Amino acid sequence: MRKLIIGIGGMTNGGKTTLSKSLPELLHNSLVISQDNFFKDDSMVPADVSGFKQYDTLDALHMDRMMADIGSWQEDPQGFMMSRDPSVKSTASEPSNVCVLIVEGFLIFNHGPLNTLFNKRYFLQIPYEICKERRSSRVYVPPDPPGYFDGYVWPMYLKNRKAMEETVNDIVFLDGTQKSEMLLSTVLADIQEMLMITQR
């Protein structure tokens, strides 16, 4: 069984989840793993000197658990997919098929061991004003306290992005202000081309 691991990283509210969710509907044998599902419990996330909870760092995430899930998929993609979604039909008997894992999250390229697994890396970016606007209508658990975006989220984005750019150089940057359909068709066409090459 051949495998492809696609990384959809990007800024908070860049549109990672929206794009990732649409792909399995159009790609056979594909599954999404979201970094958002691996946040530690609030009681385990410390606050900085300003009192802001430090959610925008790898330390706030159970990366060990996320890596374990990805490892399970690598060992047995069909079995892992069926354990996640029993309605998925096994196509293991079909010749030359490829399983695709889509890993999405805001810090997926900042984690060295995870970053090495990707066959392709995308990063959704949006301007500051749009990011702030989209974030203001999103409710996290716990919700953002007043001043969190400018006092913590944006400075951390700049810091994390700098670290990413210092260590990773083959990222395809996508304009997250484009229409969702446009982003989907661009990435889908790209993945389909990779599938054709992989299946040869």
Ligand SMILES: Nc1ncnc2c1ncn2[C@@H]1O[C@H](COP(=O)(O)OP(=O)(O)O)[C@@H](O)[C@H]1O
């Ligand atoms: N291409 C897009 N154009 C306009 N709004 C978008 C687009 N993609 C996502 N959104 C909106 O932006 C917000 C964040 O999207 P989401 O996919 O959850 O981002 P992320 O997973 O990167 O945090 C949601 O309100 C979503 O509807």
Ligand SMILES: NC(=O)c1ccc[n+]([C@@H]2O[C@H](COP(=O)(O)O)[C@@H](O)[C@H]2O)c1
């Ligand atoms: N899911 C959670 O437990 C949780 C809690 C608080 C903040 N967040 C925020 O989630 C953001 C990352 O996720 P998105 O890329 O989906 O916005 C971070 O900027 C972080 O501040 C998530």
